[in-house]
Amino acid sequence: MTETSAAAPGAASSLRGHQPRSPWPALWAMVVGFFMILVDTTIVSVANPAIKAALDPDTNNLDNVVWVTSAYLLGYAVPLLITGRLGDRFGPKNLYLIGLSLFTLCSLGCGLSTSLTMLIAFRAVQGVGASMLTPQTMAVITRTFPPNQRGAAMGLWGATSGVAMLVGPLAGGLLVDGFGWEWIFFVNLPVGVIGFVLAVILVPKLPTHRHRFDMVGVVLSAAALFFIVFGLQEGEKYDWGAIWGPITVWQLIVLGVALLGVFIWQQAKTRSEPLVPLSLFRDRNFSVSNLGIALVGFTVTAMTLPMMFFIQLARGLTPTESALLMIPMAVLAGVLSPFAGRLLDHVDSRLLLVPGIVLFSGALFWYAALSNMDTPVWMFLLPSAVMGLGSAGLWGPLATTATRSLEPRQAGAGSGIYNTTRTMGSVLGSSAIAAFMQARLTANLPGAADHAGGFGDVKQLPDMIAGPFASAMAQSMLLPAIVMAIGVIVVLFMKDPTARAAADWQHAHADS
Template identity: 75%
Template structure:
C-alpha cells in the first residue's frame, strides 16, 4: 500500500535523507539497470543503421535531412519532457512510471521494426523517446530513495558502469545486426530485453511512497515550449545552415526558459522545478559538471568515428572495436570508484576523472594522422575508460546525495535534462566546428572529387581531413576543463565531516 505526504509537510534535514523500500535494494537496482542499459544502447545503435534505413525507406532522395529525423525525433521526445516525467515519479511512484515508460518503449520498438515508411519510423522513434523520458529519472530516483547516503556511491558506480559498457555495445551491436539480419533487428532486439526488464522490475522494484504534488500547469507549458525551441534549434541548425529563423527560434527558447525560471521563483504553491534544490552547492555544481560531460561525450565521437572510417578506412564495426578498452575499463573500475566514493570527498575522484578525460582527448588529437599505427589508439581509449569511472557515478551521487524522497524525481529530472541539453549543445557545436576545420584545412576539396558522405577520400585530401578531425576533437577536450574547474568548488559531504 502506498502512502501520501501532504505537499506542505516538513521534510527531514538535507543532511540526512531517509531511505525506503527493502533492506537490500540491490536486486531492484539490477532490474532497473536492464531498462536503463536498453535506453543507452538505443541512443547510439541507430546511428550505425542510418545508411541502411535510408536505402530501404528513403531511396529516392539525395539528401540526408529526412533520415536524420529518425534520430532527431527520438532526442526531442526524450529531452523535452524530462522535467515533467521526473515529477510524475514523485507523484505516482517511480515504479509505476518506470514500468509505463518501459512498456511504451518496448511496444514502440516493435512499431519501429515493422515500419514500412520513413514517416512511420520517425513517429515510433518519437514514442520511443517519450518512453525513455519516463524511465530515465526513475532510475536515479529509486537509487536516491532506497540507498542511504553512505552507500549510494556504490549504486551509482553500477549506474556509471552501465553507461560505459553501453557506449561500446551500441555501435558494435548496430553493425553486427545490420550486417547480419537487417536494420529492423536493431529495434526487434529490444523486445525480449524489454519483456525481461519489465517482469524483473515488476517483481523486484518496491512500490515506494507517493507524494502529493500540485502540478504547475503553467510551468509545464513554459518548460516544454522553451526546451522544444532550444533543442530543435540546436539540433537542426546545421541542416539549415544556421539561418536567421533558427537563431530566432533558439533566442525565443532562451527567453521562454527565462520566463519559466521567473515563474518558478514566483509560484506560491508548488513549482515544477523546486529552485531551493540549487541552494545545495554540490547539486548545482554537479549539474554544471554533467552538462560538460554530456557535451564532451557527444562531441568527441563524431570526429573520432569520421577519422577512423574515412581517413583510415575502417568499417563501423572495426572502429567500434577500438573503444573496447574504454568500455571494459569503465565497466570494471566504475563499481570500485563507487565504493571508494562512499568514504572519500567526491573531488578526489571527480577532478582526476574529468582531467584524465580531457588529457585522453588531447592525446587522441596528437595521434589522429594517417601514419599512426592503429593499435596505438587503444591507449587513449584505455585511459578514457579509467577516467570515466571517476565521472558518471561520482557526479550522479554528488547531485543526489542530499535530495529528500519527495524531491528525488524532480532532482533526477533536472539532472537528466541538464545532461541532455549538454549533449545537444555538443552535437550542434561539433558539427559546426568540424565544418569550419574542414573548410580551413581542405579549401575546395569538395570540388576535387572527395565524397565524404560515401567514405571515398582521394589520397591527396586524407592528411588535411585528418588534421581537421584532430583539431575538432580539441573542442570537447577544452570544454571538459570547465568541468574540472567547476568540481573544485564542491563541498565535502556532510556524512564525511569530522565529528
C-alpha cells in the same frame, strides 16, 4: 504535503524502523531497462553511415542523419522534469513499466522504418518512453539506500551509464555488419520484455506523494528547449540565415533563450508547487553536479560522431572493426566504476572527479592528435583505455554527489532535473558537433557541399579526399575535449558532502 502509500503492507513499517528488504534486486532489475535506453543514445552513432546510405544517400549534409540522434534526445529531455514528479505521484514502478513498454514498441517501429523522416519520428517518441523510465532508477536509489551506502549503488548506476554510452558503438558495429542497421533497434525487443518481467517481480511499490503539476512550466520549458536545440541543429543547413520566411535561425535561438528566462522567473514566482523546485539549487553540490553532468553528456555525445566518421570513411574500417576500438574504454569503465562507487562512500568526491575529467579530456586531445591517415589503427586503443579510466571517476561520483542530500519526497524532482541537464547536454552536444563538423568540412574540403552525390554512399573516401576529411574530423574532436576540460574547474567548486548526509537522510525518513 499529504503522503499516501501505495506500498505493500510491510513497506510503511519498514520505513519506520523495521528491517527492510534488500534494495539491490530492485536496482539490478531496473538497470536492465536503464542500460538499454542509454545504449540507444550512442548505438546510432556507429550506424549513422549505414543509415545515411540507406535512407539519405543523395546529400552531403551530415546534419540530416544527426537528427536520428537529436530527435531521440529531444524527446527524452523535454518531459524529464515532469516524469520525475509523475514517479513521485503515481509510483516509480508504474512509470518505469509504462516507459519501458513505450520504448520497446517504438524500437520495433524504428527497425521497420522505410524513410529517414519515419525513423526520426519513431526515435522522438522512443525518447519520450525513455524519459518516463530514467528518473525512476535514481529515485529508487535515493529513496531506498541510505547515504553511507548510496555510493556503491550509484557506482552500479554509474557503471551502467558509462558502459552503456560507450558500449553502444560496439554493439552497433556488430549488429550493422552482421544483420543491418535495422537490428540496432530490433535487439531492444527481447531486452525490453525481459526487463519488464524482472521489474514486475522485483521492483517494490514505494510510498507516493501528492504533487500539483505546473503545466505552465511544462509548456515554457518544452518550447524553450525546442527552439534552442532546433536552431542549433539546423543553423548550418540554413547558413544561419532565414529558416521560415523572415524568421532566422538566430531569432529562434534568442526566442528559446528568452523563454528559458521566463521559465526560470515563473518557477521562482510559483506559489504552489513549481516544476523545478529552485530551492534544490541552494545545495551547492546539487548545482555543481548538474552543471558537471551536462558537460559530460555534451562530450560523450559529441565525440562519437566525428570519431566514427573518421574511422569508417577516412580509414575504411567496418562498423564492427571501428567499434572494437572502444573495447578498452567499455571494459575499464565497467570494471572500475563499482570500486569507485564504494570508495566514494568514504572520500571527497572531488578526489575521483578531478582525475577522471582530466584523463577523459586528455584522451580526447590524444585521439584528435592521432586522427590522421598515417597512424596505425591499433594506437587508437590507447586513448580508448585512458577514456575508460576517466569514465570510472565521472558517472557514479557525479550522481551520488547530486542526490546525497535529497529528501525522499524530492527524489523524483531531483532525479528529473539531473537527468534533464544530462540529456540536454547530450542534445546540445549532438547539435553543436553537427554544425562544427559541417564547418570544418567546408574549411578543409571547399566545394564539397556542392558536389554531386553524398558521403553516405561510399565505404571509404578516395585518398585525395580522405586526408582533408580526416583533418576535419580531428579538428571537430577538439570541441568535446575542450568542453570536458572545463569540467575540472566546475567540480572544484564542490564541497565534501559526507559530513551531514547520513543524519539528514535519517531525519527525513523519520519524518516520513
